[in-house]
Amino acid sequence: MRYSEIIGGIFWLLFGILFTILATGYQFGSVTQPGPGFLPLGVGLLIIAFSLIILGQGLKFFKNREAVVPFSKPGGLKKVAYTVLLLLVLGFLFEEVGLLVTVFLLLAISMLVAEVKSWKRIIFVALVTTLGVYILFVLLLSQQLPRGFLSI
Amino acid sequence: MDIINHLVLGFSVALTPTNLFFCFLGVLIGTLIGVLPGIGPVATISILLPVTFGMEPVASIIMLAGVYYGAMYGGSTTSILVNLPGEAASIITCLDGYQMARKGRAGPALGISAMGSFIGGTVSIIGLMVLAPPLAMLALKFGPPEYFSLMVFGLTMVTYLCVGSLIKGLTMALAGIAVSTIGQDPISGITRFTFGSLTLMDGVGIVPVAMGVFGIGEILANIEANIKQEVYSAKIGSLFPTAKDWIACKWPVIRGTVIGFFMGILPGAGTVMPTFIAYSVERRLSRNPEKFGTGVIEGVASPETANNAATGSSMITLLSLGIPANLTMAVLLGAFISHGIQPGPLLITRYPALFWGTIASMYIGNAMLLVLNLPLIGIWVKILKIPYNVLFPLILLFCFLGVYSLNQNIYEIVIMVGFGVFGYLMRKFGFEGAPFLLALLLGPMMEIAFRQSLLYGDPFIFFKRSISVTLLIVSLFLLITPLFPKIAQRREILQELED
Amino acid sequence: MKQLLCTKKPAIFLAVGLALFWVKSGYAQQEDVAKYPSRPITLIIPLLAGAPGDIAARLISKDAERILGQPIVPANKPGGATSIGVAAIAKAKPDGYTIGYGAHSGVFIGPLLEKLPYHPLKDLKPIIQFGNSLFSVAVRTDSPFKSFKDLTSYARQNPKKLTYASTGTTSMQYFVVNQVFKKEKLEVTHIPFKGSPEGHVSLLGGHIDFIVDTIVYPLVEAGKERTLLILNDQRAEEFPNIPILKDLGYDIPTPMILNIMGPTGIPDGIIKKLEDAFTKAMKEPGFIKGMKENLRFPIFYRNSRDLGEYVTRGFETYEKILKEMGPVK
Secondary structure (H helix, E strand, O other): OHHHHHHHHHHHHHHHHHHHHHHOOOOOEOOOOEOOOHHHHHHHHHHHHHHHHHHHHHHHHHOOOOOOOOOOOHHHHHHHHHHHHHHHHHHHHHHHHOHHHHHHHHHHHHHHHOOOOOHHHHHHHHHHHHHHHHHHHHHHOOOOOOOHHHOO | OHHHHHHHHHHHHHOOHHHHHHHHHHHHHHHHHHHOOOOOHHHHHHHHHHHHHHOOHHHHHHHHHHHHHHHHHHHHHHHHHHOOOOOHHHOOHHHHHHHHHHOOOHHHHHHHHHHHHHHHHHHHHHHHHHHHHHHHHHHHOOOHHHHHHHHHHHHHOHHHHOOOOHHHHHHHHHHHHHHHOOEEOOOOOOEEOOOOOOHHHHOOOHHHHHHHHHHHHHHHHHHHOOOOOHHHHOOOOOOOOOHHHHHHHHHHHHHHHHHHHHHHHOOOOOOOHHHHHHHHHHHHHOOOHHHOOOOOOHHHHHHHHHHHHHHHHOOHHHHHHOOOOOHHHHHHHHHHHHOOOOOOOOHHHHOHHHHHHHHHHHHHHHHHHHHHHHHHHHHHHHHOOOOHHHHHHHHHHHHHHHHHHHHOOHHHHHHHHHHHHHHHHHHHHOOOHHHHHHHHHHHHHHHHHHHHHHHOOOOOHHHHOHHHHHHHHHHHHHHHOOHHHHHHHHHHHHHHHHO | OHHHHHHOHHHHHHHHHHHHHHHHHHOOOOOOOOOOOOOOEEEEEOOOOOOHHHHHHHHHHHHHHHHHOOOEEEEEOOOOOOHHHHHHHHOOOOOOOEEEOOOHHHHHHHHHHOOOOOOHHHHEEEEEEEEEOOEEEEEEOOOOOOOHHHHHHHHHHOOOOOEEEEOOOOOHHHHHHHHHHHHOOOOOEEEEOOOHHHHHHHHHOOOOOEEEEEOOHHHHHOOOEEEEEEOOOOOOOOOOOOOEHHHHOOOOOOOOEEEEEEEOOOOHHHHHHHHHHHHHHOOOHHHHHHHHHHHOOOEEEEOHHHHHHHHHHHHHHHHHHHHHHOOOO
């Protein structure tokens, strides 16, 4: 599992450096009168230090350990990417197209991604849930959810 | 025997058919929204508020209070079943609750959290009834220096939240503090790390992040691994905790009650911080701390008791001073106001029927919740039998709607998804989410209190006030003691790895 | 079938996306002034539901919707110190079907501190003012200060001794007292708090000397807090003996107004209809009772034109004040 420490260490190192650079844009103040940049700068530097330790640990064990790639296969990663994309796209369209369409699409497409093989099942589950969500969220809990172009 | 007279009055109010009905309706809605991720008591009470305008004030307050403490019962359900915190107060329940479910012990986990909630909730009402005025005075003792020391104390608990590598856990905690600085800095008024986004001006909320890191992160990992049913295929064992479970949970429930009750009084600490503290304390005191995070029942019992114990005490400052201790209480204050009632020092004398009626209804409501929740366990565990490729779209959907309903803001969805990807990656690299969330929660409070305290012009102010200095000494003690055995243990592990 | 699903996935995404955008662009309706309102009106409230300002806006819209004959549906858009909600009002389609409550920090303060996607004078059309929210300077009852004069004279003799709480360095209350102290050349330590509850807890616990915030009636009535100064332009009915800023010779407008605004560009005929409906609503007993007895907000009327002038004047004053104070540190 040493790859994970190297990648994780690099991730936090980059984050730490970026955060520290951004933090210098805010006033540091002084130790007795800290400004808005005081905490971010300190935390940024500590993250850099800690990420170096993690990275060091990773490298140390790297030599005599069998490397394990933490990610499975590209097919799996593709599904992850589709799911994330789906949530984001629907998020941006949510207020325009409204609750019902969004709920239906979210369910149907994510079931496609998850390889539910029967179309009947997809349509059935998506329709029933859409109806259920409408009853639960709109009729029972009267949540403020977008009605969209259907105005329902 | 004042208290008996008051209780007689209270129950005579709470037991009228109308009030009983609204109490039941409140706890039912509370359970429901507790189960639904994202949708919390704040949103629900504010939505129900206009509906209650036409009702009697007592009935309305009884119902809305029921929503509040009812939500704490429901919150653990999704944490245990699918690693998705229903409320911020159930984040910590994910750690052991979800692992219990994977081992086929979802039933006992749900059972102990219902029982723990009942015990914590009931004891907390007794405390609210008997101790409200002196406890309100205790809350007033906490100024900025005390809050800073309390937050330091809370953050030392991070070390007990790390199941795996300590250094990785601490890195996550630092990252949590880093993320917590996003938004408008209340001391200087400038906005930090928002890149022009209005949504980020208020900072990153704990609920979207928790739902992302735990819920969405888990789903993404499962999708990638192409899990269809395996996760949950373990047979669902008994539905209720065994005698052994009960014995193991005796002290965690008692300690959870005490911790939840006392921390709930403090405005700002809310119902979330006590759950982290209660969990960490149990791990610290346990003979097998390494088992925490792998599905031990104490890890579910203590936080679930603590968050309910905090519900009663968090009403203290509202009822006796008119100052809301958290956001939910602020909305409840709105409910009082719209009925023309000002909660505060004069509430009990001016509206005895309302005050004691509400208290009595909380006893009844907690009993109702227990009766309501125990049979539900059988239904909840059946959810695990849904094929995963149908179940996860449903979880995604509830996350999506729940997080939007927080502020009716689509960018909250973006934040949740972003932290979902983050949680997924961190899972891959063996970094844990819990320290990140604790730091995200406490970071802003600590920073503000620190800078407020220094504005008084004395850098040693933290050591000159008794509560503050006590908390700092306890934190130091907690920080130092585990280091020694841990170092020894660590060496051993490293040795093993080298060989 | 499985293969089809796998290979066609990107295409499905694309098709759905395009379809949704088509729907979005095709969804526009022509409005007729004479028929207005022919469908429900959305009222954007930039606050969390249940906040006093939210309750007030819902209160008046309840009466106004009866007069207009169409429901007014409140939509809470909290966040960004109310600027998210105010932006949503400013950017709404100017057809009269989206109006909102122009919360004062999003109208007067936010645009001066941050780069926001709207300009309050160019993008917002004030429709009516129906009340004020009350802010005050308060001390604990056992405080030696019986009047605001006591406080200022003590502060003059003991610079940097007194501490006070506010809800942050970007709140209007803070700018107002800051101006007062500047005029009196006083040095008082400001301790900003994240929210009003934390401030009052600190005041009652003796961690600070006074607070600049909304009036917490239960604490005043129970004799725990004493109000020294009302930070509004108008005298508060409930506190006839407490001075307002003008009484002490400070001429600072404090536009903490409860109002209804819309986006610029709504046809005049529709503005008139809305203005008339809300003006009538202000005379309804339900509204008056709710404001006076429950919320304890002073009722105050300005019509669209007067409110427009008042908002312009207020915004220009704060623009000047903030420029003088320099960029916020």
